[in-house]
Each structure stands twice: as C-alpha cells, then as structure tokens.
C-alpha cells in the first residue's frame with residue numbers, strides 16, 4: 004500500500020518509525036476483551052470492529068496471534084472447530100480501546116452436526132449483517148482448498164455492506180505451503196472470484212504479509228487519520 008498513509012509519527016527527535024512499524028506496534032496492544040457463545044451475548048462496542056472469518060482450520064486464530072505478536076491470544080489448534088464462540092480482543096495504546104478484533108468460529112467443519120452448522124451459519128450471517136460497528140472483514144482462505152460454497156455464501160452476505168463502504172480483505176493463508184507459481188495462480192483466481200477485491204498472501208510461519216495486513220487494519224480503524 005503506497006496510496007494511503009499510515010499512522011502519524013509522534014513529534015520527537017528520534018527517527019520516525021515507519022507507518023507499518025507503528026501499525027504492527029498498535030496490533031501488539033491486543034488484549035482479551037470478552038467471549039460470547041451467541042450473538043445476543045456480544046456487548047455493543049463503540050469503536051470500529053474488524054472480524055476474521057473463514058472456513059474452519061483456515062488459520063483465523065493463528066492469523067490473529069501472528070498480527071498481534073502473541074502466542075496464545077486466540078486459540079489456534081490442529082483440530083478444526085477449535086473456536087466455538089465469538090472472541091473479542093481490544094486494541095489501543097495506553098489501555099485506551101480504539102478498535103476491536105473479532106475471532107469468529109470457522110464454518111464448514113464436516114464433523115459438526117448439521118443442526119449446529121446451520122445455527123452457526125445463521126449466527127455468522129446475523130453478525131455480519133447487523134453488527135453496527137463492523138468496519139471491516141478479513142476473510143481467510145486456504146488457497147489449496149479455494150473458495151468453498153460457504154465462502155461464496157458469506158461473500159454474498161457481506162456484499163451489500165462492502166458496497167456501502169465496509170472494508171474487506173481476503174488473506175490467502177498458509178502461503179508457505181505454495182511455490183511461487185502456485186501462489187500467483189491462487190492470487191489471480193481469488194481476485195477474480197472476489198470481483199477485484201483486495202487479496203493478499205499470508206503466512207504465519209514465514210510472517211509473510213504481516214506488515215501489509217497490519218497497515219490495512221490500522222487504516223480501517225483510523226479512517227480520519229488516513
């Protein structure tokens with residue numbers, strides 16, 4: 004991203020940290036806020052909220068841990084379906100919350116009973132349609148699986164909000180498992196499938212895409228300063 008300036012450096016005689024470095028430092032302030040088994044248990048928030056959505060096991064919780072540089076803020080696991088509630092994390096320096104990250108349960112995990120699956124799809128859809136302060140959605144896709152049917156449904160659910168100005172980013176996760184040709188192919192297919200939306204490669208293992216994603220999130224949460 005070269006077009007949108009990032010966080011402003013504080014006035015000081017020290018060399019100014021880059022916008023990306025400040026965005027990364029801002030994400031590191033993340034702390035657990037609350038967990039809600041159902042939508043109606045989620046507290047209303049006053050600040051911009053950024054939700055991480057995607058198929059079960061896509062790497063949402065790992066992505067949050069990587070972006071916030073914390074090992075176990077969000078629960079990541081080899082077992083799909085690990086995140087079963089909506090978990091909120093507060094962001095902001097000096098204990099002042101200026102944004103919230105939401106780790107949502109993954110969808111599409113085969114072993115989940117059908118009734119639970121449908122319930123969760125409804126919770127997700129409700130959240131994405133009704134959550135008032137939702138400023139942006141990060142959709143995580145494992146490019147080795149491509150977009151699943153549920154990803155497509157979710158895209159349709161959020162399309163009106165994206166058209167109304169909500170921010171949207173697709174992260175192709177586990178990019179460390181792709182070679183360069185596969186990565187380029189995955190990028191172009193995802194760009195087509197998301198109608199030209201913003202798509203980036205991400206690897207928690209190699210810390211690929213961390214600065215870019217951090218800057219975007221900072222900009223989403225501070226539109227008045229960008």
Ligand SMILES: Nc1nc2c(ncn2[C@@H]2O[C@H](COP(=O)(O)OP(=O)(O)OP(=O)(O)O)[C@@H](O)[C@H]2O)c(=O)[nH]1
Nearest residue numbers: 059060061062063064065079080084085086109207
């Ligand atoms: N190689 C590699 N593995 C990753 C990466 N990100 C996540 N994983 C692995 O993928 C598995 C699932 O990661 P999670 O972060 O728990 O996935 P999730 O999307 O939160 O899953 P649910 O909570 O079930 O929806 C774990 O074994 C992670 O270690 C990555 O960038 N590279």
Ligand SMILES: [Mg+2]
Nearest residue numbers: 063064078086
């Ligand atoms: Mg998770």
